[in-house]
Amino acid sequence: MVQGRKHATAQTGNTLCHPPSMNTLADIRTRIREWRRAQSPAHVRRTSLLIAGRCIDAGWLDGAARMAAYLPNDGEVDTTVLFEYLRERGRTAFIPLLRKHTLWFGPYVGPAALRPNRYGIPEPAIDGRMITDARELDLVFVPLVAFDPRGHRLGMGGGYYDRTFAFRLAEPARASPRLIGLAFEGQKVERLEARPWDVPLDTAVTEAGIYHFPGRGSASP
Ligand SMILES: Nc1nc2c(c(=O)[nH]1)N(C=O)[C@@H](CNc1ccc(C(=O)NC(CCC(=O)O)C(=O)O)cc1)CN2
Ligand SMILES: Nc1ncnc2c1ncn2[C@@H]1O[C@H](COP(=O)(O)OP(=O)(O)OP(=O)(O)O)[C@@H](O)[C@H]1O
8 A cells, every 4th residue: 555645556466556545436436447448449359358268268158048248338348259159159148228227138139229328338229028137147247347355346336236136135045147247457456345235246357367256145055
């Protein structure tokens, strides 16, 4: 930790350390979103390929009947390869769809069938009959702004993922859908203050490796 110098930022291993004044969740969100947007497109492409490759090599996509992932926005890890992997195998992936304050999921059938949501992020332009409930998914690749070694996640601040997957907290023995955060190593922080509604990740994947968070539920005997 760098003390006494205003706004100083030090790097210890791959975990960014900051003076206490920079550590509120809102500060972390602002700082890491800036960091994410400052990465070069070539770097994002290369590291995203590594991250997607880890997910495919782990067998997660082959093992899940229903997979959802996000369309990248604001410098997030690029998920294109994950969608291509399923499409080449004749399978449909799901992407999030905002309905009031929660997420539903719609089939991703290509860019033509999309429209921007209220935040400008493309989502499926489909009718209600094709919408899938979060409970019907086996695996969800989750976007995030920051994560910590306990699996806590900081998102864009809308509370959408926490509200949508609150049933994972309410039903601790339930292991699906598996929530896998995709992030660059620069999004890993020492500690995120936990709020009661936070739904932890099961796993996070960065270009440096796979982090397992054997948390509540599946870890208990
Ligand atoms: N790629 C992706 N899709 C996603 C999410 C995400 O984090 N990433 N979401 C995860 O929940 C949901 C959208 N959640 C969001 C919540 C807040 C803001 C937000 O505050 N954006 C602004 C303000 C823009 C505006 O209001 O027009 C910003 O960029 O500052 C964006 C998305 C669903 N889809
Ligand atoms: N399960 C829940 N029930 C009711 N309100 C919730 C729930 N989860 C989150 N919220 C509300 O959403 C707001 C934003 O939550 P938070 O800051 O954790 O979002 P986030 O995880 O960063 O965003 P996102 O999931 O959209 O990426 C909180 O102030 C909280 O009031």
